[in-house]
Amino acid sequence: MVLLDGTGNHPREILGNKGHGIDTMRRNSLPVPPAFCITTEVGTRFLTDPESTMDAIWADVLSRMSWLEGQTSRTFGKGPSPLLVSVRSGATQSMPGMMDTILDVGMNDDVEAALAVATSPEFARDTRDRFTRMFRRIVGDEDPPDDPYAQLRASIAAVFGSWNSPRAITYREHYGRNEPGGTAVVVQAMVFGNQAANSGAGVLSSRNPITGANQPFGDWLPGGQGDDVVSGLVDVEPITALRDEQPAVYDELMDAARRLEKLAGDVQEIEFTVEDGKLWLLQTRGAERSAQAAVRLALQLRHEGLIDDHETLRRLTPAHVQALLVPVLQPEIRVAAKLLAKGLPACPGVAHGTAYTDVDQALDAADRGEPVILVRDHTRPEDVLGMLAAQGIVTEVGGAASHAAVVSRELGRVAVVGCGQGVVTALEGKQITVDGYEGEVREGSLPLSAWSESDTAELRELADIARRISPLRAHTAGDYPSLDDPSESAVRSAMTAGTTDVVSDSPLRIMLTALRMAREDAP
Template sequence: MILLEAGGRQDADRTVLGGKAFSINRMLRLGLPVPPAFVFPTSVCVEYYDSGKSVPAHVAGELREGIASIEAVVGRRFGDLEAPLLVSVRSGAARSMPGMMDTVLNLGVNPEIAAMLSRQSGDQAFGADTHRRFVQQFTHVVGKKPTDDPWEQLEDAVVAVFESWNSPRATAYRRHHGLPDDAGTAVTVQAMVFGNLGSGSGTGVLFSRNPVTGDAEPYGEWLPGGQGEDVVSGRFDPLSLSDLADSMPAVHDELLAAARVLEREFGDVQDIEFTVERGRLWLLQARSAKRSATAAVRHAVAMRQEGLLTVEEALERVTAEQLGVLLAPHLSPEVRAGATLLAKGEVACPGVASGVVVTSADEADELAAEGKDVVLATPTTNPDDVHGMLAARAIVTEIGGATSHAAVVSRELGRPCVVGCGEGILTPLAGRVVTVDSTVGEIFDGALPLTGVSGEDAALETFCGWVRQHAEGWGAHLIAAVKSV
């Protein structure tokens, strides 16, 4: 067990701490507002599987030690009725696997503690809402209802996170990206902060630059009264970050300042999860942002021009697959004008693809295995849908925003994606062939013809010029895509 304390550890290693705890440690070193935490390194997960899925003997004692360290910082005690401490238990692989493994929030609550939370906070709905959220999430993740003993809850949650390393969705994700199966996940235990604690509270996701369009301006979504899982699950339609600026301008300014610090520190566009508890900002995680092909090229060019990257580093920020997407054919304005529009939503990952609409991940997987092009259209997506998302040519959802699970994973996979088309809009399209043009967020009837590359994107032209100049060296992994057009 490794404590993550104020000032951070100088010897932090991402492969040891996992990505989530590594980012927590780095933010603590920078003096940013982060709830206290401790982490079981990835090696403990490896121990768990090497011993036939038996929890290592040292874990129980180290859980007590780690919780005591958090108690000393926040002045609350785990399982104590008078001043209760609640924690989150989160996974964290060395390489980010967004949404592929499990998390449990609000752990440590039971009916008596829930009642005390309401009395102490002055918010009568707070305790019951927090308890409801915990029971629902714990039951889904662990596979059984929680006991009222916080320590039993904690031990069960840690085992569940270990188990999620080898879940079907995590295994499928690693197979798709060529990641090793024996690396294991870290388990981070962190003090809870509450976005559902009355007015002046909420949760959100901020990107230091737009991960969809590639614009240099910060981009994010904000959900008053929510917790982090509400935003990424796609079950809710969040507000834009401008709403946070209007309601809590000081918090908004602090958040943007932190984003600038983190972008300089990590040398890349940042995806930052944050919570505001009664007007106080807390940062929960920062990682390199998953981005669309368009954004990958534009960010690389912009950061090179700003002096933040060398040409070599800029070329390494874009994959051959991403460049191929940008150089692929697209819908002409004339074809789009003459097509029948079926639905419209928010762009999550630009691109164009056609296929038959299916409404479940299993059906998408089955039909794709038969060689058919499919478009996965669902109310929202969750981590259990990853096999269908991998199989689909495009992904569209009825609800959720540009920081939802569907949006984040589609950008990682390079799948055209449109989100937030409206409840009940997509289900009637099942079995219909459509064309998804997620450069503008539109779904059209039929398989529409595509035209060649227009060459109107200045950043793309600049980037392709760099590829040609360095074809025998830094740009070797990209030259095939440029030669194909």
Template sequence: MAQRAQGPSFVRDVADPEVADAQRYGGKASGLSRMMSAGVPAPPAFVIGADGFRHFRSNGGSLGQDMMTEVANGLRRLEAATGRTFGGVDRPLLVSVRSGAAVSMPGMMDTILNLGLTARSALAVAEASGGARFALDTWLRFWRMFHDTVLNLDPTELVEAVREAVRDALAAPSLQTFEALERAILAHAEQQGETVSADPMGQLELAIAAVFRSWDSPRAKAYRAHHGISDDLGTAVTIQAMVFGNADEESGSGVAFTRNPNDGARTLYGEYLVGRQGEDLVAGTHSPIDLSDPDGMNSTLRTGLIEIGASLETLYRDAVDIEFTVESGRLYMLQVRPAKRTAAAAVRIAAELAAEGVIDAREALNRITVEQIRKLSRPSFEEADLVAAKLLAQGLGSSPGHAHGAAILDSDRAAEAAAKGEDVILVRPTTSPKDIRGMLSAHGVVTATGGALSHAAVVSRALDKPCIVGCEAIGIDLSGRTFTISGETFREGDEISIDGGSGKIYAGALRLRAGGASRAALERLLGLADAESGSSVWIAPRGAAEAIDSAAQAAPGLAVVRLTDLITSHGAIDAYAGLISRLGDQPGVPGLENDIAAIVRESSAALFEAARGLPVHVRLSRISSDRARRLIENWTEIPANLFMPLGSKAFFRALLRGLSDAARSAAHGDVRALIGNIVDAREAESFRSLTADVGLGAGAIIQNAIGLKQAGEIARHCDTVWVDVSETIRTAYGFPTEVVHADGTIDRYAADGFLGDNPFEQPAPFLTEWLQSVATLPQSSRKTTVGVDFTSGFSPILATRLHHMGFRRFAVSPAHRDEMRLILAQRSGE
């Protein structure tokens, strides 16, 4: 029966239900307490709580008499539970002294095992077990750890100093040889300037103090700083009766996971070391049994371990890892905690626990982080390849992600190579709008010059492609189709690999670990996310290849597909720009509309074929856009009326006819054309008339504040309204496009105190009011659907705010879709 101390007390038996409070008594003791309550076999123990640590620290590093009296009382209870005596000769009680903070800090804190032996009791163990080797191994393990942890002395020097005394004790076990070994151990410590006692109680006091002190060790402080763990938490100390994995050949130590921590499979995983203690397993000096091998471990023990693991999973409602010891065929659990796991395993375990009814959907979703979703959604280099890779150069990482491919120095050649199925990295001195075809087709971009606001950086971030800029170590010979790095010459087509986060460029094609390796489990989990948030997250692809790839994903639809990107990917952008130029000069030229329609039809045909059965919303080209300004040679000479959203009906008739012809050829019945930048219901009504003539649906993209205010009127004439929220905010505040696409620029500007709020997190009150009115449109007009377009910039905080307003349809790039779905679900209840 657990005894509960009266009055102020630092010590509790772990069987006390109060010890389940990990904040006060640490994860180790909490786990033991919960196991004991569930009837799981575990050696008895008591714990000094974190309050004891704070007392120790405020008491000048002294435990004090009151605490040691409580420790002595705890030892008497262990003696009663085990039938052994601490410091006694016959059946001595040995204990472990382990740290146990509320937050796991693996390897950072100190532990002492096998404390409680003297020369006399060690000899008694040798005589009772039938051999001196076990007794001496157990005793010397303690002294090595004590020297290292408590005395801060080199344990290898101790081993060397007492080698002869150990040999004598093994050869002729007797009180004389064991006492000689004890004298040699104490003498070595004294020679190093440390006075120690052979008394186990004195050793225990020093060991507890050493474990407390380890909380403030440099390595523990560095770990907490890195992981954001408070220094004020402190640590508990658990004192537990020892069981011995090195007792005989029917003994051993191991660590088991109830599910594979690498992939999440529901199978026993871990290692077991016969005839050894746990520190041997950690040290890796002996070859263990693989627990995933059903024949590797004694079948009775394995069955017991699986059954206990299942009960602990039920108790923790999670996959767990268990530290266990087998002593002479009897299984003991020493520690349990939620298992560390990879991102892939985390997703699968959460999804399967929800499917098994162990946890509900919300808890399953809250166990996954956005960073884990990113890891699974984006490919990354194989670790083995990365370790052996040859680093060529490093520039400024301006858009994260990993990619490999043939280095191509010309955008048109890059697009042509990509069209043949080759992986391509576009390498240029710098980029301009004329390189957009190559940038759309390439897996990544590298430039020799430029900074965070360069064209390459801004566009790559918008496209969600890895990009490195300002890599001055690269010399590019465009005419010779070669480039040099640190004196080494490469030919166009040579393979390179890039890390757009770190800015590192590697030789050769490093293998990519597919982001979709756990796609089935991830989709199950994200299906729960969609149900939890009530949201529909569409894909907004850039370029034909990404659009066609996106069509294969299980998305509700493809939204805001830029027609100009499709034409660019098709290699017809120059011809298209030329036709627009002629349209401005000679709007009545016969056949001009037909030529434009033909380019649109040919550029969009493959997308509609691939996306048959999915709704597709295509964003029409705008002659007034920044891209048009750079692509159309006589842009400044184009009549002003063509810059208005519907300033040229001939132009829009051609675009719509081309889309309609392509959709009809592909038997695609759900294509909507989106007109941008309109602000008035009459514009929407006129556009609706144009789309109706060719059998397409009509939609609007709201891109400015006045359009947002008039969205209710505009929606009366549209099937769909998408709010380009980033562009609307940008134009309302007058921010340049380049600044908006530069990661962190507005964040830093607001943090510096130049803005009261970051508008991409908290828009101005008038914008918030108008956004709120748009969010309620579906309630007043059943035929119109509304959504938020995040292709101009993704802000999780703003997305959450808009979801709370009532928006339920969102469009994001393929790279952001998974994290968006998780974020909306996790924050839907806030």
């Protein structure tokens, strides 16, 4: 069990992604609520023997809770200044929306009364209701116990157990991640975006994870908590609204984002809360991004000197390149088709198929070989099977940081979110085309046309970099053996034969495959 006070410098494999990010931010004196981490090693033991594991760690949990009380000058489970905590999952590799989090743990009648006196009865009741709903949904279909430590123990166990939830297993299987280990659990002092008029919560990507534009991107929700933002159940404002409402807080957030980018050498996704005008950073991690953004952001970071040529290419895969070459709608075709819905472009690309609003029906249609567009009011973690089966995803509500948006980018599914109430009913059963570049849904299955590697400036630049590094250099012309098959087996055969240069119409994909194989084969 580790205090996340920035002094330990423990590896990500021990702290999990979330704990490692918190520890990094604390080490660099950023405004982070105090927290401690129950490590991935404990999470692994829990999966084998839950009760004995909880018994073994409980004295340490109580000790760390005393430390949190000292850090916050608050008391867990009682007034006059109550401490509430969040209990969050923290896998080593990010699994957005797949495992559980419980907020506002430590709430009971005495705490609600103390919060009502210290702030307002409305805030106290809202916080109590949030906790009760979340506890019932995640821990069990019953009211939480009055004992705050019983709440805490049950919450920690539930979060550890969510490693083996059906949606988490499905997610890992999709990515071929069959690691047996469990998640870490982070216990952190709560801060409240639902407390006062100048409070709120949001998610910031330090650069646009959809297009790769070098500009901040994200959602801001005045008067809300982080779970509101990521759920997709409420309408949010763009991150620029925070700049207009609280410019000093916005500037502090942008400064923190730039610092974290330099520390990580990567674009960051930052969850934050503003409590009565004070900024708190809750989490930072590498931002999930579309294939287009992955290419453009890797080049940006290289141009800025944050990563070198090797790291630039390490961040890209042949699949990223292939996604850039997927056919797209030409402007004259797009504008001639009837516009059925418009929302926020959450993952670029174009997909067409039949709109299904029921996950089971969508799965049945996909099993029949039918192209499917999943249309929902909002997506839930348990919808991941339907999202995997679909070519595209459309939602009525939600912003850039909603579950639908983040998971769609991770899965590489074309997505448009926040299209407005009534879209589910209006689209059900129709043949539609989803344009993740424009944030549009248009009638019919519209024809597409494609580019080639040599037509895209970013891909040409990457190919030039790769030729200086790759053990198998690929050219668009020249007196070299021909290799037009970018598959792993074809590339390996060429490398095994001692070939160093080939000519191909897929040069970048061939070189990225060769580089990955060389890394895997290295001792």
